[in-house]
Amino acid sequence: MLLGRNANGLYWMNRYIERAENMARLVDAGLRMALTRTQGAAEEWASVVISAGSDVAYGQKYQEHSAANVSDFLLRDTSNPSSVMASIETARFNARMVRTALTRETWESINEAWMALKRMLAKPIDERDLPTVLDAIKRETALIRGAFYGTMLRNEIFDFSQLGTYVERADNTARILDVKYYVLLPSISWVGSTLDNYQWESILRSVSAHRSYRWVYEAEYKPTNIADYLILNARMPRSLTFCYRFVIEHLDFLARDYSARHACHDTAECIHKMLKVGSIKDIFDAGLHEFLTGFIRENTRLGDQIALDYRFY
Amino acid sequence: MAAFDEMLPESSGPRRPYTAYDRWLKEQDPARLTQKTQDAERVFRKTGITFAVYGEQEASERLIPFDIVPRIISGQEWRRLTQGIEQRVQALNAFLDDIYHRQEILRAGRIPKELIAGNEAFLPEMIGVRPPAGVYTHIIGVDIVRTGENDFFVLEDNARTPSGVSYMLENRETMMQLFPELFQKIKVRPVENYPALLRRSLAAVKPESTSGTPTVAVLTPGSYNSAYFEHAFLADQMGVQLVEGPDLRVVDGHVAMRTTEGFKQIDVLYRRVDDAFLDPLTFRPDSALGIPGIMDVYRAGNITIANAPGTGIADDKAIYSYMPEIVEFYTGRKAILGNIPTWRCSEPDSLKYVLEHIAELVVKEVHGSGGYGMLVGPAASKKECEAFTEKLKAKPSNYIAQPTLALSTCPILTEKGLAPRHVDLRPYVLVSDRIQIVPGGLTRVALKEGSLVVNSSQGGGTKDTWVLDD
Numbered sequence: 001m002l003l004g005r006n007a008n009g010l011y012w013m014n015r016y017i018e019r020a021e022n023m024a025r026l027v028d029a030g031l032r033m034a035l036t037r038t039q040g041a042a043e044e045w046a047s048v049v050i051s052a053g054s055d056v057a058y059g060q061k062y063q064e065h066s067a068a069n070v071s072d073f074l075l076r077d078t079s080n081p082s083s084v085m086a087s088i089e090t091a092r093f094n095a096r097m098v099r100t101a102l103t104r105e106t107w108e109s110i111n112e113a114w115m116a117l118k119r120m121l122a123k124p125i126d127e128r129d130l131p132t133v134l135d136a137i138k139r140e141t142a143l144i145r146g147a148f149y150g151t152m153l154r155n156e157i158f159d160f161s162q163l164g165t166y167v168e169r170a171d172n173t174a175r176i177l178d179v180k181y182y183v184l185l186p187s188i189s190w191v192g193s194t195l196d197n198y199q200w201e202s203i204l205r206s207v208s209a210h211r212s213y214r215w216v217y218e219a220e221y222k223p224t225n226i227a228d229y230l231i232l233n234a235r236m237p238r239s240l241t242f243c244y245r246f247v248i249e250h251l252d253f254l255a256r257d258y259s260a261r262h263a264c265h266d267t268a269e270c271i272h273k274m275l276k277v278g279s280i281k282d283i284f285d286a287g288l289h290e291f292l293t294g295f296i297r298e299n300t301r302l303g304d305q306i307a308l309d310y311r312f313y
Numbered sequence: 314m315a316a317f318d319e320m321l322p323e324s325s326g327p328r329r330p331y332t333a334y335d336r337w338l339k340e341q342d343p344a345r346l347t348q349k350t351q352d353a354e355r356v357f358r359k360t361g362i363t364f365a366v367y368g369e370q371e372a373s374e375r376l377i378p379f380d381i382v383p384r385i386i387s388g389q390e391w392r393r394l395t396q397g398i399e400q401r402v403q404a405l406n407a408f409l410d411d412i413y414h415r416q417e418i419l420r421a422g423r424i425p426k427e428l429i430a431g432n433e434a435f436l437p438e439m440i441g442v443r444p445p446a447g448v449y450t451h452i453i454g455v456d457i458v459r460t461g462e463n464d465f466f467v468l469e470d471n472a473r474t475p476s477g478v479s480y481m482l483e484n485r486e487t488m489m490q491l492f493p494e495l496f497q498k499i500k501v502r503p504v505e506n507y508p509a510l511l512r513r514s515l516a517a518v519k520p521e522s523t524s525g526t527p528t529v530a531v532l533t534p535g536s537y538n539s540a541y542f543e544h545a546f547l548a549d550q551m552g553v554q555l556v557e558g559p560d561l562r563v564v565d566g567h568v569a570m571r572t573t574e575g576f577k578q579i580d581v582l583y584r585r586v587d588d589a590f591l592d593p594l595t596f597r598p599d600s601a602l603g604i605p606g607i608m609d610v611y612r613a614g615n616i617t618i619a620n621a622p623g624t625g626i627a628d629d630k631a632i633y634s635y636m637p638e639i640v641e642f643y644t645g646r647k648a649i650l651g652n653i654p655t656w657r658c659s660e661p662d663s664l665k666y667v668l669e670h671i672a673e674l675v676v677k678e679v680h681g682s683g684g685y686g687m688l689v690g691p692a693a694s695k696k697e698c699e700a701f702t703e704k705l706k707a708k709p710s711n712y713i714a715q716p717t718l719a720l721s722t723c724p725i726l727t728e729k730g731l732a733p734r735h736v737d738l739r740p741y742v743l744v745s746d747r748i749q750i751v752p753g754g755l756t757r758v759a760l761k762e763g764s765l766v767v768n769s770s771q772g773g774g775t776k777d778t779w780v781l782d783d
Contacts, residue, residue: 004571005560096361097536100549104360111361156573258574310573 004311006098007160011312013094014164017110017141020087022172024137026052027071029206031130034067037198044202045070051179051206054082071130075137076121084137085121088114101157109147113140156257159250160310166250167303170243171296173230176206178292184223185288200226207238227288228280240295241275247302248272254310262309267302271295316719317461318733319384330387330781333499338382346381346726349491353379356490362483362542378774379484380725381491384736384756388502388783394465394740395750397650398455400640402742405472405627407643409449412626413439423642424635429626433680436588436623438595442612444621446518446746451619452511452583453742454478454755457650459721466651466718467636468737472628473620474585477755477775478741479543482507482550484777485753500782502752507741508550510749515551515581517745518617527580527617529553530570532561534586534602544585558586563606568616581617582607588622630679630713631657653718659710667714668705671698674714675765676705689765691717720765723776725758735759737767738778752780 030048034041045065049058054073057080062069078086092114099107117140125133152158177184183199200221204210207230216233217225233239251268255261274295277283283291307313315323320331327335357376386394411417412429419426429435454475456468485504489496512529519527533544535557548555560570561579569576584591590600595608610616626632632639634655640648656663656674667674671690678686688701705712722733740754756776757767767773 001554001577002573003554003556003560004573005557007573093536096541096545099361099545100555107361108359112359115358160573254573260574311571311575 002101002156002160004313006101007156007310008307008312009094009098010101010157010160011164011306013091013098013110014161015168016087016091016094017144018165018168018172019082020084020091021138021141022169023052023074023082023084023087024134024141025208026176026206027074027130028134029202030070031067031134032205033198033202042066047179049074051176052082053175054080067127067130068124071127072124075125075133085117088117088140103147103151105147105151106144109140109144113144116140156254159253159257162246162250163306166243166246167299167306169238170240170247170299173207173238173240173243174292174296174299176203177227177230178289178296181288181292184227185284196223197221203230209236209238212236224280224284227283231283232275232277232280244268244272244275251306262305264302264305264309267298267305271298271302274298316733316735317459317464317721319459319721319723319736320382321724321731321733330385330390334383334385334495337495337498343730347728350381350726352491353381353487356487357483360483362479377480377769378760379487380758380760380774380776381488382724382726382731383488383777383779384723384738384758385779385781388781391752391780394457394650397465397467397648398457398740398742398750399748400644400646400649401455401467401470401636402450402453402744402748404636404640404643405453405470406447406449406744408639409472409621409624409627410443410447411643413442413623418639418642421642423638424632428631428635432626432629432631434623434625434629436626438608439621439623444518444611445520445614445617448518448619448744449621450624450627451514451518451621451744453744454739455742457738457740458653458718459738460719461721464651466653468653469630469633470628470636471739472624474587475739475741476540476543476585477739477757478507479546480775481741481751481753481755481778482546484755484775488777499779501779502782504751504753507751508547510743510751511547511583512551512553514743514745514749515583515617515619518619519580520614520617522615523580528578529581529583530556530579532556532558532582532584532586534558534590538585540585547583558590558600558602558604561604561607563604563610566610566613566615568604568607568610579616581619583619588625591618591622630677631659631710634713653715656714658705658712658714663714664705664709667712668702671702671705671714673717675717676701676712676714679711679713689717692763692765717765723756723758725760725774725776732762734762735765735767736776753778 026048030045033044042065045067049055049065049070052074058073061073073080073083075084077083078089080086092110095102095107095110117137120133120136180199180203183196200223201210203226204213209229213229216229229236229239231240234241234245236242247268251265255265320327322328354376357379408418418424419429450472452475454471454477456471457465458468459465481504515529516527529551530553531544531548533541533555535541545555554570556570561568564576567578568582569578586602589597590602592603592605592608593600594605611618634657636652637648656667658664658667667676674690676688688697690698720735720737723736724731725734736756736758738754738756740750743749756778758774758776759765759767760772760774
């Protein structure tokens with residue numbers, strides 16, 4: 001038996017842990033771009049902010065997109081609810097609320113991540129220290145995940161947690177793709193140009209997939225392959241299909257445990273069907289941007305529906 | 314004023330309960346002990362054993378300092394203590410039942426009627442209500458102080474929602490992690506079965522209408538509460554749900570919690586929310602922490618609330634001074650555990666004495682707790698005494714006074730080695746169809762040299778408390 005409030009706490013705890021990690025990855029990709037390109041760094045940082053879904057809030061605070069401003073805003077600034085620090089704070093707040101549902105190892109890993117990052121992000125980050133800080137963030141979230149997978153009972157608590165993780169991750173991957181969708185479109189891309197190679201690598205890097213891409217596809221970057229990898233590849237842990245495989249799995253576990261299916265099950269099936277198209281070509285033909293915005297909208301709707309069906313409030 | 318030191322009295326060598334520990338301690342490298350103190354702090358931070366201090370923005374989550382020198386009580390001392398505590402707890406429950414029913418003790422003239430009638434801790438809503446199994450105060454923390462080899466006194470009966478038991482458990486856990494070898498050398502009675510006993514105890518007082526295993530839950534005001542860690546800890550250790558007011562509502566004459574599968578009935582609620590916030594329909598209408606209508610369910614006998622509403626009348630500081638009479642009235646015997654002599658400032662003669670001797674006395678607010686709103690005469694400046702005198706004169710009935718006791722001391726580890734500090738003891742008592750007292754309790758220690766205030770909110774710390782299996 002699980003309180004609705006605790007299901008909500010678990011769901012958001014995991015969304016925010018996932019978000020913190022994704023944010024670090026986005027900044028990492030931005031940093032890489034800024035280092036390897038002599039011009040247009042500001043443009044790159046701007047697209048990092050858009051991918052983070054924080055462009056409006058950022059615009060209210062800063063005029064320019066510099067490495068220092070963007071990384072400060074996305075990593076340290078607690079007035080930005082999606083910054084790494086704010087995300088970890090929210091994750092810990094939720095973890096504290098649902099503490100009785102977590103193993104001691106899981107709680108301690110979250111609490112320790114919070115303590116470590118609070119210390120590390122207390123002062124503005126020197127640009128030279130940025131790689132170290134980003135590594136530390138990714139390491140802390142990896143430790144949380146390790147403790148969680150290693151010790152948690154596979155029950156409803158686990159299911160609601162995982163739903164949070166995968167809904168957030170799917171949202172994140174879809175946003176990254178949507179911000180850069182135009183560089184993937186064959187019609188306007190100069191295949192093989194240096195510019196595009198950087199752009200494509202940046203997309204892959206922001207989902208930690210720049211190396212694994214080469215294990216799956218040929219060495220050369222191709223926009224259709226990149227889109228295929230991040231949308232349809234069922235083995236790529238940050239792809240939309242992968243995320244939805246697990247969203248469906250955990251919703252099914254819940255339906256079986258509770259002997260009840262809800263509207264959220266239908267919503268999830270609908271989204272899953274969107275992803276079961278023949279090939280990536282069909283998505284490009286129908287419009288990549290339209291597909292992605294539709295996906296993001298439906299994914300958000302699923303989150304709301306889960307909250308409603310399982311009495312989060 | 315020389316205080317009795319429980320480990321190293323002035324005469325010679327350590328007292329008996331401490332001999333084995335003292336021998337071990339002498340073999341230790343001081344640097345290693347200092348290291349262990351730091352280890353302990355790290356363990357507490359990591360586990361998040363923190364408490365919130367009201368009114369302090371910056372340090373909203375602080376640790377209660379922990380001292381690694383245990384407070385040791387012999388088996389014999391403990392047996393005497395528990396007899397006294399059991400007697401007192403029986404009397405407290407009998408008093409509550411009487412005061413909300415026939416009020417024999419008032420009729421017999423043993424305590425003045427005004428003390429009840431005009432007391433905010435007395436809940437008229439509880440008149441004629443008999444809680445399931447007839448138990449009013451299920452969980453009690455009796456604060457005990459010591460002044461000599463055989464001199465134990467009750468300082469306070471906490472019969473509402475005593476806190477601190479999680480520290481008793483975590484202190485032991487920490488000590489066992491830090492010094493496993495010590496526990497092999499010295500036989501210490503275990504405390505870790507407290508959560509299991511608590512759960513059994515709560516289940517044993519389920520409503521009569523509940524058949525089968527009752528559903529137990531812990532009600533917390535929420536994660537901003539200073540004792541939230543403890544609420545979560547106890548729920549977790551007992552394997553029951555930790556609920557907040559908004560999780561609950563009255564469904565078909567029962568209290569139920571909102572789960573992912575709909576509303577589920579609760580039979581026993583261990584509440585850590587004050588009476589005033591329990592039911593906005595009965596008590597404070599602005600309370601967002603309570604459950605509208607829970608008192609109706611309670612009166613209908615469909616839920617057990619532990620502790621029962623209205624138990625505060627039994628641990629009220631004005632009632633405290635009558636405890637020897639109360640114990641005798643209900644148990645027919647003299648109190649085994651003494652009270653501290655108390656001047657009730659509502660009585661003109663007492664007030665006169667207190668005003669004349671304010672610099673020697675401890676003056677407490679009748680309804681205060683947590684060490685707030687009290688004056689420790691010998692430690693206060695002239696100005697503070699004068700300010701308190703004015704308060705006393707303005708509302709004498711709001712205060713009681715007690716002599717400044719030479720509380721016993723126990724050594725703590727400081728940078729300069731062992732140093733004596735004043736301590737008190739809060740054992741935890743569980744009442745259901747039986748009375749159980751876990752061997753140990755929370756030892757609170759005033760960390761400042763010479764200080765007598767042990768409250769954590771006022772710079773006190775804690776120690777692991779050992780009851781020897783001898």
